[in-house]
Amino acid sequence: MYKVLIVEDEEIIRRGLMYIVNWSREGCVVVGEAGDGEDGIKKITELAPDIVITDVRMPFMDGLSMLEKTRSIPYETIIISGYDAFDYAKRAISLDVTEYLLKPVDVDALHQALERVKEKLQKKRFYRWEKREGGVASHAVALLMDLPEPQNPYVREMLEMVHKRYASKLSVQQISQELGVSSVYLHTKFKQEMHYTFNDFLNRYRIGKAVEGLRQRDQKVYEIAELVGFSDYKYFISVFKKYTGCSPKKFMEQIL
Numbered sequence: 001m002y003k004v005l006i007v008e009d010e011e012i013i014r015r016g017l018m019y020i021v022n023w024s025r026e027g028c029v030v031v032g033e034a035g036d037g038e039d040g041i042k043k044i045t046e047l048a049p050d051i052v053i054t055d056v057r058m059p060f061m062d063g064l065s066m067l068e069k070t071r072s073i074p075y076e077t078i079i080i081s082g083y084d085a086f087d088y089a090k091r092a093i094s095l096d097v098t099e100y101l102l103k104p105v106d107v108d109a110l111h112q113a114l115e116r117v118k119e120k121l122q123k124k125r126f127y128r129w130e131k132r133e134g135g136v137a138s139h140a141v142a143l144l145m146d147l148p149e150p151q152n153p154y155v156r157e158m159l160e161m162v163h164k165r166y167a168s169k170l171s172v173q174q175i176s177q178e179l180g181v182s183s184v185y186l187h188t189k190f191k192q193e194m195h196y197t198f199n200d201f202l203n204r205y206r207i208g209k210a211v212e213g214l215r216q217r218d219q220k221v222y223e224i225a226e227l228v229g230f231s232d233y234k235y236f237i238s239v240f241k242k243y244t245g246c247s248p249k250k251f252m253e254q255i256l
Contacts (some may be wrong), residue, residue, distance in 0.1 A: 001029045003028070003029060003031045004031065004051045004052075004053065005041035005043055005047060005051070005052045005053070005075075006034070007034045007058070007063060007066065008034075009040075009057075011035070014035070014245075015109075015243070015244040018246055019211040020105075020110075021114070022203065022208060022212070024208075028114070029195060029196075034057070036058045037060060037061025037065055038066075039060075039062075039168065040066045041066055044070045044073055048073065049075050050075055050121055051075060051076050051078065051114075052079075053080060054077065054078075055080055056081040057082075074124075077097045078098075078099040078110075078117060079097050079099065080102075081103065099113035112151075150193035150194065152189045154193075155193045156199065157175075158186065164206055166202065166206055166228065166229055169229075170202060172186050203243065205241055206228040207229045207240055210228045210248070214248060214251065217252075
């Protein structure tokens with residue numbers, strides 16, 4: 001999976017970006033977030049993301065300065081800005097920014113930008129593989145290189161369970177019994193490859209599904225909570241606030 005870092009000083013927008021996109025379906029995982037350019041530099045250095053989505057104007061250090069100071073680290077950039085200024089665009093081009101989107105962010109435009117960025121990343125990976133192997137790689141090999149799947153078969157199985165059974169009760173202990181594998185082993189491998197604990201990933205996935213339901217606007221919030229696996233409505237609200245920074249109602253008003 002491609003690792004994504006989101007750098008945005010407005011928390012509601014930053015959290016919105018984390019949940020208006022079905023990252024798993026995009027073959028991506030959000031490995032971190034930052035609220036300003038200085039923190040962004042630290043996260044880029046620590047997490048080595050494949051894709052950085054950043055605002056331009058932020059406190060302490062703006063997004064473009066952050067990009068300038070981390071040019072030695074290989075990643076692709078999507079800039080999201082409220083400023084349609086020529087100087088910003090020109091400077092972004094000089095920094096090899098892949099995409100430049102204006103706020104408010106159109107979800108379809110963001111998805112399209114991600115597709116172009118992933119295509120660019122895939123070509124770079126293919127080129128590196130081809131140089132390393134010293135020959136011409138086949139199309140099949142190129143496609144395999146871009147598969148958004150972890151290496152460990154048990155982790156792949158756990159992801160499949162999340163995709164199919166997120167609405168029901170699901171835990172590492174339960175999965176370990178089904179697969180006949182140590183729960184400690186599953187927990188360790190999952191965190192190594194997905195950069196989240198299983199419970200964290202499951203809750204993020206459920207909240208992502210909840211956001212999809214909220215976008216339809218044809219069901220009550222408590223109905224959506226049950227559909228995505230939360231039998232306790234108050235707990236759902238608590239988890240939703242934890243990951244998005246606000247209640248479902250406020251999230252719909254400001255983001256959707």
